[in-house]
Amino acid sequence: MSQQVINRRIFLQMGLTGAGLFAAGGALRFQQALAAGIESPTFYSLSNMGELQKADSNGLQLPRGFKSRIVARSGATPTGRPGYIWHPAPDGGASFATEDGGWIYVSNSELRDNAGGVGALRFNAQGDVVDAYSILDNTNLNCAGGPTPWGTWLSCEEFDLGQVYECDPAGKNKAVVRPALGSFKHEAVAVDTQNRCLYMTEDQRDGGFYRFRPDRDLPDISSGQLEIASVVDRDGKSFVEWLAVPDPSARQEAIRFQVPGYAVFRGGEGVAIYAGVTYFTTKHDNRVWAYDNNSHQLSIVYDVETSDNPILKGVDNVVITPSGDVLVAEDGGDMQIVVLTPEGKVIPLVQILGHEKSEIAGPAFDPSYQRLYFSSQRGSLGNNSSGITYEISRSDLA
Numbered sequence: 001m002s003q004q005v006i007n008r009r010i011f012l013q014m015g016l017t018g019a020g021l022f023a024a025g026g027a028l029r030f031q032q033a034l035a036a037g038i039e040s041p042t043f044y045s046l047s048n049m050g051e052l053q054k055a056d057s058n059g060l061q062l063p064r065g066f067k068s069r070i071v072a073r074s075g076a077t078p079t080g081r082p083g084y085i086w087h088p089a090p091d092g093g094a095s096f097a098t099e100d101g102g103w104i105y106v107s108n109s110e111l112r113d114n115a116g117g118v119g120a121l122r123f124n125a126q127g128d129v130v131d132a133y134s135i136l137d138n139t140n141l142n143c144a145g146g147p148t149p150w151g152t153w154l155s156c157e158e159f160d161l162g163q164v165y166e167c168d169p170a171g172k173n174k175a176v177v178r179p180a181l182g183s184f185k186h187e188a189v190a191v192d193t194q195n196r197c198l199y200m201t202e203d204q205r206d207g208g209f210y211r212f213r214p215d216r217d218l219p220d221i222s223s224g225q226l227e228i229a230s231v232v233d234r235d236g237k238s239f240v241e242w243l244a245v246p247d248p249s250a251r252q253e254a255i256r257f258q259v260p261g262y263a264v265f266r267g268g269e270g271v272a273i274y275a276g277v278t279y280f281t282t283k284h285d286n287r288v289w290a291y292d293n294n295s296h297q298l299s300i301v302y303d304v305e306t307s308d309n310p311i312l313k314g315v316d317n318v319v320i321t322p323s324g325d326v327l328v329a330e331d332g333g334d335m336q337i338v339v340l341t342p343e344g345k346v347i348p349l350v351q352i353l354g355h356e357k358s359e360i361a362g363p364a365f366d367p368s369y370q371r372l373y374f375s376s377q378r379g380s381l382g383n384n385s386s387g388i389t390y391e392i393s394r395s396d397l398a
């Protein structure tokens with residue numbers, strides 16, 4: 001069986017079972033539930049976490065019952081042994097299950113001048129960092145991206161002719177550029193397996209929202225049709241219509257300018273899918289959007305100008321729990337990860353103190369949803385070489 005097939009099987013088994021953030025009883029109970037065929041181990045809702053407490057020794061404010069640890073620092077070896085030096089400017093990330101019960105957390109490096117790429121941390125089944133290595137080198141401004149259900153990481157370059165690279169989290173296979181996904185200022189990507197397509201955001205003040213429909217069945221994304229969203233109003237509601245992009249390579253003209261009538265999204269950032277809905281953020285108007293993948297209706301689920309609790313500012317990367325809690329990391333703002341619950345609550349999950357010149361990036365759960373990883377891209381010193389990557393979990397997790 002190929003490594004890609006193994007990764008896909010493990011990802012589907014571990015990542016889409018419905019286990020929740022810090023499942024009751026810890027990792028052991030989660031594994032026992034899987035062995036017993038229970039699809040949804042007990043889940044701690046994020047809607048009743050309580051207020052943030054005094055900062056811990058790592059400078060993180062967390063709700064009562066949570067703890068943190070630092071798993072990597074830019075310029076240092078995460079394992080404590082000679083080897084891969086954790087990259088500067090850690091950005092978008094995701095995690096992937098491994099055959100031995102552990103997992104891999106991948107993290108972009110948002111550097112210019114062909115100094116960017118992607119690094120990886122490998123954890124054993126007990127959560128110890130046992131290896132660190134590069135899975136992509138010599139690229140530019142690798143900002144966000146997205147995991148695929150077949151076990152690869154799509155790393156996005158954030159410049160005008162940026163590309164998407166498909167990477168093997170294990171580092172065994174060489175990363176492959178995917179030019180069919182277009183040449184533009186990529187931010188993030190999410191895979192819609194139900195409708196056989198990918199959605200992508202563009203980090204421009206007048207950027208677009210994109211859909212890619214591959215010619216062949218997933219996981220083959222080597223060719224296909226790139227489209228950009230147009231928005232129309234019907235009976236007081238907004239709906240997306242998809243318009244074909246003539247030249248995804250943008251040889252003569254930027255993609256968004258090739259298509260008259262495209263909808264402007266002001267600085268597209270993170271994107272993720274839950275229960276047939278694609279959630280994405282736009283930073284220049286501090287909004288979180290919801291696009292129904294089947295009805296094509298578009299709505300706003302958070303707007304800093306109209307929210308009853310407008311604490312979320314500098315919207316950026318997105319990750320979603322199996323219960324539908326949308327976690328949004330802040331680029332600036334109060335340096336928080338904020339939870340938007342299905343009930344409409346807006347709740348801070350974590351705040352980093354003393355990192356005012358940084359941003360939170362790369363939020364991602366381990367495959368059992370016991371741990372949440374993220375980085376302060378520039379740390380407390382406010383420079384690219386001072387990034388810090390954290391893990392938070394419940395205090396009762398061994």
